[in-house]
Every structure is written in structure tokens, then in C-alpha cells.
Amino acid sequence: MPIQKQSLTPAGCAELISSSRRVTAMSGAGISTAAGIPDFRGPGGLYVTRRYDPDKVFNISWFRRDHGFFYEFAHDFVTMMETVRPTFTHHFLARLEASGMLRGVITQNIDMLHQSAGSRNVVEVHGSYGSATCCGCDRAYGALSNAWWVREMRSSPSPPVVQCPVCKGVLKPDVVFFGESVKGYDEAERMIAESDLLLVVGSSLTVTPASYLSLGAAGKTVVINRGDVSLEPSSSRFFVDGETDAYFQEVADCLGMSII
Ligand SMILES: [Zn+2]
The missing domain is CATH 3.30.1600.10 (SIR2/SIRT2 'Small Domain')
Incomplete structure (x- = not known):
């Protein structure tokens, strides 16, 4: 029987973040659309x-x-x-990192909004x-x-x-232009392999290298994205179809974090 896609409540996500040893986030265009990009x-x-x-x-x-x-x-x-200013989710991820709960962010975006929000360990693959x-x-x-x-x-x-x-x-x-190599692939791959929780934020995982990188997750993966996602369901994967800011506002509340 095929494995059904399982969703995850914000409370469930907060619990996963709290109970994981190493958390890495990977972001795509969806995280920045709320900022107007x-x-x-x-x-x-x-x-x-x-x-x-x-x-x-x-x-x-x-x-x-x-x-x-x-x-x-x-x-x-x-x-x-x-x-353009960073979104709630950019700020949330920066705060998680500052609290020692997030190892870093791998991003497909070229807009530098993670750094603007205060993230320090950012691997910009594009x-x-x-x-x-x-x-x-x-x-x-x-x-x-x-x-x-x-x-x-x-x-x-x-x-x-x-x-x-x-x-x-x-x-x-x-x-990174078409016809050029992506940047920081090895570092991104290592971060994901060493994490027990991968948060995919605003990416449909259809573009390389994000599609390949997500397959290297050894622990649990939570994908928060509006629309379809190119990742097969499994018992360790969770899918949330929705806006990242609304979702992470609830996750932050569950973690008792006030962001902005
Ligand atoms: Zn010159």
C-alpha cells in the first residue's frame, strides 16, 4: 500500500524542533514572496x-x-x-539559530534576506x-x-x-547562472546529512540542487510550501501546504518565542 502524505500541526513542528539535536533549514522562493519578491x-x-x-x-x-x-x-x-524587508519566517529562522536550535540555512534565494534578518550561517547555493x-x-x-x-x-x-x-x-x-556550478554544495550536503531534522521552507523541491539535497536527509523532513512538492511521501516526511509566515507564527507561539 502506498504511503500517504502526512501533515504536521504547528505544535507538532515545535515539538520536533525542541526534541531534535541538529536542525537545518532549506529555503526557496516561497519564503520571500511574502516580502514582495x-x-x-x-x-x-x-x-x-x-x-x-x-x-x-x-x-x-x-x-x-x-x-x-x-x-x-x-x-x-x-x-x-x-x-524589501525580511519576512516573519526569515526572522524566526534567525532567532532559532541565535537560540542554538538551528544549525544554519541553505537557501536557493539570491536576495540576502536571511542575512538581513540576522542569520549568520547561510549557504547560498545559487x-x-x-x-x-x-x-x-x-x-x-x-x-x-x-x-x-x-x-x-x-x-x-x-x-x-x-x-x-x-x-x-x-x-x-x-x-549562479545556468551553465555554472552551484555554490557550497558539499557544505549543504553535509549539514543535511548531519541533521536529524530538515525544515524545507517555501520550496517545491523541483529545482536542483534542492531536489537532490532533500534526498540526503537522514532524519525527519518537514516541507512547508504553498502547492505541490516533488518529494515522495515516507514515514519520516511531513508536508504542510500553506503560507510559511502563518505556519511559523504558530510554531513560534508554541515555542514561546516572540519574534518581531
Ligand atoms: Zn578587473
């Missing part, structure tokens, strides 16, 4: 609602040929990020927009959202192509 590929996503061509924006071959596609997107993204590398001389630039090259983009009314001040090469933000 559209899921790039979802029905309301940047690719669909705006003018970007998804086959070109994050494609490393296109970037080498013509930087304009990416910088057009990056200009809008950086401008949008000026007004990189982030907060730092950049020169395509000409390989110099690394900044690891902050207020890095000069970000300010340069914000202050420009039209999409600029930001150049390295040393060699005039083009800066490529450290976002």
Missing part, C-alpha cells in the same frame, strides 16, 4: 510579468556575449530590493547579488548589499554595465 518562475514571476527573457538573463553564454540582458534585470532587482567578481581580472568585490557596485546600479536611472575600477572588465554579480 516574486518567484522568478511562478505565474506572477519576474520572467512572466516583466520583459526579461528567461533564456538570456541568467545564461552565462549570453552574459559573455551581451551583458545587457542581465544588467537590465539586475537594475530592476536591486532597485526593488531597496524597499549565490547572491551582494558580491561580484570582475570578469577581467577575477577581483572579488564586496559581500554587502550596500557594496559600491550595488549603489552604482541604484543611482543610475537606466541599466548600467558596472565596470571594474582596476581593469575596466565587466563585473558579474556572484549569482
Whole structure:
């Protein structure tokens, strides 16, 4: 008989968090949609609602040929990020880590909202927009959202192509493009293998490497996501179809945590 999908109440989740020795979280676009960042590929996503061509924006071959596609997107993204703040769930995960109850967060997002909320151990498998590398001389630039090259983009009314001040090469933000390797995979894999609880937050687990990583969980897995999830049910897996903020507000209440 096939195993049925089992759900988990916020109280049950709080109990699992309290009773686990090592907890790791893995987040996807769903955690940031409440902050106002559209899921790039979802029905309301940047690719669909705006003018970007998804086959070109994050494609490393296109970037080498013509930087304009990416910088057009990056200009809008950086401008949008000026007004975006972390969600309740970002703050909740940061507080869990500060309390010693969470080892760290693996994220597919490039928005740096985990760090903005106070998370310290963040593995960004798709990189982030907060730092950049020169395509000409390989110099690394900044690891902050207020890095000069970000300010340069914000202050420009039209999409600029930001150049390295040393060699005039083009800066490529450290976002993982199609055709490039993901970042921190080994570390993410180890964190999950060593945890007895994996919280998957706002990810449908359809995109690599999150889909592979989730299979390495040795203990229990709880997936909180709005919509379908690409993970087979098992006796150690729980699925909650819902908004992450509403769910974790209840989990925080059960843990006696006041967040924001
Ligand atoms: Zn350079």
C-alpha cells in the first residue's frame, strides 16, 4: 500500500524542533514572496510579468556575449530590493539559530534576506547579488548589499554595465547562472546529512540542487510550501501546504518565542 502524505500541526513542528539535536533549514522562493519578491518562475514571476527573457538573463553564454540582458534585470532587482524587508519566517529562522536550535540555512534565494534578518550561517547555493567578481581580472568585490557596485546600479536611472575600477572588465554579480556550478554544495550536503531534522521552507523541491539535497536527509523532513512538492511521501516526511509566515507564527507561539 502506498504511503500517504502526512501533515504536521504547528505544535507538532515545535515539538520536533525542541526534541531534535541538529536542525537545518532549506529555503526557496516561497519564503520571500511574502516580502514582495516574486518567484522568478511562478505565474506572477519576474520572467512572466516583466520583459526579461528567461533564456538570456541568467545564461552565462549570453552574459559573455551581451551583458545587457542581465544588467537590465539586475537594475530592476536591486532597485526593488531597496524597499524589501525580511519576512516573519526569515526572522524566526534567525532567532532559532541565535537560540542554538538551528544549525544554519541553505537557501536557493539570491536576495540576502536571511542575512538581513540576522542569520549568520547561510549557504547560498545559487549565490547572491551582494558580491561580484570582475570578469577581467577575477577581483572579488564586496559581500554587502550596500557594496559600491550595488549603489552604482541604484543611482543610475537606466541599466548600467558596472565596470571594474582596476581593469575596466565587466563585473558579474556572484549569482549562479545556468551553465555554472552551484555554490557550497558539499557544505549543504553535509549539514543535511548531519541533521536529524530538515525544515524545507517555501520550496517545491523541483529545482536542483534542492531536489537532490532533500534526498540526503537522514532524519525527519518537514516541507512547508504553498502547492505541490516533488518529494515522495515516507514515514519520516511531513508536508504542510500553506503560507510559511502563518505556519511559523504558530510554531513560534508554541515555542514561546516572540519574534518581531
Ligand atoms: Zn578587473
